[in-house]
């Protein structure tokens with residue numbers, strides 16, 4: 001009667017995941033929603049819900065439902081607002097990733113010019129060359145590939161975001177600020193802090209360390225912002241023709257704010273730098289880890305990819321051009337397939353109006369997660385969905401536009417997707433030229449990639465054996 005009186009649509013009951021798997025996932029640290037293998041009954045519905053703490057979370061695994069949610073204007077399906085007590089918001093602040101409304105629109109407007117310009121492969125390529133030097137003396141030992149890729153992506157982001165070299169590839173010892181940053185991210189991803197928010201207020205040792213690390217990270221970013229502002233003002237005063245390198249995200253944002261006459265304060269700049277930094281680091285590291293892992297598991301794919309690279313670039317280690325990178329169809333199919341199997345699973349929205357999804361009606365204020373992982377494994381759109389198969393990208397088969405959404409689609413899609421694709425291509429192509437690689441005999445990943453307990457996908461101690469094909473003087 002209440003529903004009828006208030007003209008609220010009624011829909012079918014959304015299938016619910018039983019409490020035990022949800023609890024298990026919380027205790028063991030989830031990496032994919034709650035379910036790693038999604039039963040067909042949920043695919044028939046295209047949606048399921050799970051109760052965590054005080055809330056029901058609706059998870060969308062159908063391409064059609066994903067289209068409905070992701071195409072909603074950003075004020076109808078805004079990002080879900082986590083409580084500001086949570087470590088995730090203490091680190092991300094009110095930057096582009098979690099803000100909504102006018103704030104988000106301003107962030108996006110000021111960030112667009114930097115991400116829309118054509119990228120040069122040289123900064124990334126130089127970092128990969130430094131990686132080869134870094135690995136040189138230890139190449140006979142197994143390499144923790146995810147850890148190595150984090151070093152690479154952090155170094156690339158430091159240089160591209162604010163023209164700063166962290167020096168992650170100079171020695172095994174990580175620079176102090178990078179160690180703190182990684183420790184911050186570990187805490188941000190700790191699941192109990194979401195389910196039992198009161199834990200974040202307790203004066204525990206971990207909370208104290210976290211707060212101190214955030215303070216140090218902020219100090220570091222604020223100093224860089226000040227430096228760039230001074231440099232920019234100096235150049236303007238001298239009316240220098242030679243501009244600052246506006247390929248750097250920070251400089252580009254400062255310039256865009258002047259041109260658009262929008263005053264962006266240091267806190268907003270800090271928040272956005274922290275957002276670009278963490279949104280672009282572990283995601284890309286995971287994507288390349290998956291490509292390298294699958295090429296280790298399937299040596300015939302590795303050989304085929306290498307042949308393609310050598311045909312395009314010659315049999316020597318060099319930085320590829322952006323045009324050459326696009327030509328390599330098989331390498332690009334591997335990258336696409338890696339992003340299909342292990343996408344970034346975080347897309348939380350809170351509906352501002354009741355929303356109809358097929359036979360279901362989600363009430364106003366529902367918390368909805370579009371599961372890129374779920375959508376990417378729907379047997380309606382993917383044959384043998386759990387199989388790693390780059391071949392599926394080499395046919396002309398037409399697919400539902402929303403069946404493949406590793407970077408999301410719609411107003412809140414990933415602003416760094418071209419950046420990441422370029423980075424993945426450069427790393428993979430240069431590694432294929434420089435090394436051959438395989439899984440160690442006793443690898444726990446022989447059958448399937450074993451994931452660690454984290455919010456984003458992350459391999460568990462993935463070691464790879466590398467063998468040098470060509471040395472740095474291009475001798476075989």
Ligand code: HEM
Nearest residue numbers: 097279280283284287344346347407408412414415416420
């Ligand atoms: C393989 C690599 C990457 C993947 C899979 C990925 C995936 C995604 C996804 C799914 C979203 C939407 C999140 C949501 O709706 O809640 C997103 C947003 C975002 N990504 Fe990425 N991303 C990657 C790399 C990057 C890089 C390299 C950067 C920056 C340097 C970046 C910056 C961002 C930002 C700033 C947003 C928020 C955009 C907005 O809300 O307007 N990402 N990303």
